[in-house]
Amino acid sequence: MAVTRGRVLVTGGAGFIGVNLAPALADLGFATRCFDNLTTGRRDDAVKAGYDEIVEGDVLDLDAITAATRDCTHVVHLAAQAGVPASVEDPLGDCDTNVRGTLHALLAARDTGVAGFVFASSNAPLGEITPPAHEGLVARPTSPYGASKLSGEAYCSAFAGSYGVPTVVLRFSNVYGPYSYHKGSVVAAFCKRALAGEPLVVYGDGTQTRDFVFVEDLCRGIAAAVTDGGSGVVAHLASGTETTVLEVARLVAERLGGVSVEHRPARVGDVARSASDISTARALFGFAPRVTLEEGLDRTAAWFRESGG
Ligand SMILES: NC(=O)c1ccc[n+]([C@@H]2O[C@H](COP(=O)([O-])OP(=O)(O)OC[C@H]3O[C@@H](n4cnc5c(N)ncnc54)[C@H](O)[C@@H]3O)[C@@H](O)[C@H]2O)c1
Incomplete structure (x- = not known):
């Protein structure tokens, strides 16, 4: 496809979310470059x-x-x-990849002068809260992963403030869908x-x-944030619906x-x-999930059946 809107570097692009994101970016007219060390992702x-x-x-x-x-x-990123x-x-390993790795990606973005940097965060920085999760809550992570993602968010804010890198932090909820065979998350494991x-x-x-968001909806949101996310922004990408793990077990069964x-x-x-308020993402870049949990699970189950898991 001819490049009309620029080229997006997707770090971790060979992973579950990355392989679903590439078509969403191409749909918006972006060229795409995957950068991955292929530890969990597949070429x-x-x-x-x-x-x-x-x-x-x-x-x-x-x-x-x-x-x-x-x-x-x-x-x-x-x-x-x-x-x-x-x-x-392994909190040290998690810190290396998620903190130092994010700092490297931000330094690269600063030194090459990109027009936008989107960071994949999570609800994990917030820790134990009464839903809905939203951007105004104080973060008190309960896991090293939550701490390393919070640190990544802090560096995004710092790079927007100190160097003018236009950063957008997106906090994903529990993402499910095709290409998640290597994931330990609830739907994939079930x-x-x-x-x-x-x-x-x-x-x-x-x-x-948990708030289960179908990966296609999530990726439409990420791609929209690439074009219209702004700078110094934090937004939740989720379905906005709270579902028990037992209910998901029943639906998968x-x-x-x-x-x-x-x-x-x-x-x-x-x-x-865990469940998120998605009104900031809706207001900033028109985020609107379309796929119901039932439909998303139909499609995910079909994909697992066809791919052999
Ligand atoms: N899947 C979810 O439910 C979820 C929820 C919240 C946040 N996130 C975040 O979204 C992002 C993508 O998650 P995913 O579910 O696709 O995970 P994933 O493990 O499928 O993808 C991560 C990718 O990063 C690559 N990678 C790991 N270390 C690397 C390194 N040092 N250098 C280069 N590449 C490296 C892996 O090979 C893999 O392809 C992650 O930042 C994750 O923390 C995911």
């Missing part, structure tokens, strides 16, 4: 996603990320250690276990809630087989409730 998926270029590299290598950013107009349990296990005929593992009693639920002890770092 094949990045190829299928239709990236114009795929660069294998590590955000911990400042020269490599700077070179990859050089002729790009925008950066979407997705590359991360993306799991709460892994961060509890789909994989259901297809294997195994009980769905629920940590705690299952009354904990309906689609992929009548399997049972196995309860295990609640995990350290997991919060009890």
Whole structure:
């Protein structure tokens, strides 16, 4: 496709969200370059996603990320250690990738003068709250992952303030959808276990809630933020709906087989409730999720069935 709006560097572009984001950016007329060290992401998926270029590299290598950013107009920084349990296990590793890696991506953006930098954050910086999560709450993370994402948010604010880098922080809720086979998140884990005929593992009693957003809706929001996000902004991208984990287990079982639920002890770092107020994203760049949980799970279950999980 001819470049009409610029070129977006997507760090972590070969991962779950990145491969869903490439088509959304192309739809808006952007050329896309994937930058990924392929630790959890897969080159094949990045190829299928239709990236114009795929660069294998590590955000911990400042020269490599700077070179990859050089002729790009925008950066979407997705590359991360993306799991709460892994961060509890290895907080230093989580800090390296998520704090130093984000600082490198911001330095590259500053030194190459990009027109926009979008950072993939999460609700995790907020910790234990009474929903809805929104941009005005004080952040009190309960996991190292929440702390490292909060640090990334702080550097985005600092780079907007000190160097004029136009940064947009997007706090994703619980994202689900196609290409999530390597994820340990609720829907992906349930789909994989259901297809294997195994009980769905629920940590705690299952009354904990999450805000499940379909990846296609999320990626439309990210792409809109690339063009219209502004600078120094924080916004939540989510469905805006609170659903219990047990309800999702029931909906997945309906689609992929009548399997049972196995309860295990609640995990350290997991919060009890999560749902987001998406009015800032709606006001700033017209974010409006379209896919219901039922439809999103139909499509996700079909994808897992076809891909073999
Ligand atoms: N999936 C969710 O529900 C969710 C929720 C909130 C926030 N997020 C954030 O969104 C982003 C994308 O998440 P995802 O679900 O696609 O995860 P993912 O693990 O599928 O993708 C992350 C990608 O980053 C790459 N990567 C990791 N370390 C790297 C490094 N040092 N250098 C270069 N590439 C590296 C991996 O190979 C992978 O392709 C992450 O920042 C994550 O924290 C995700």
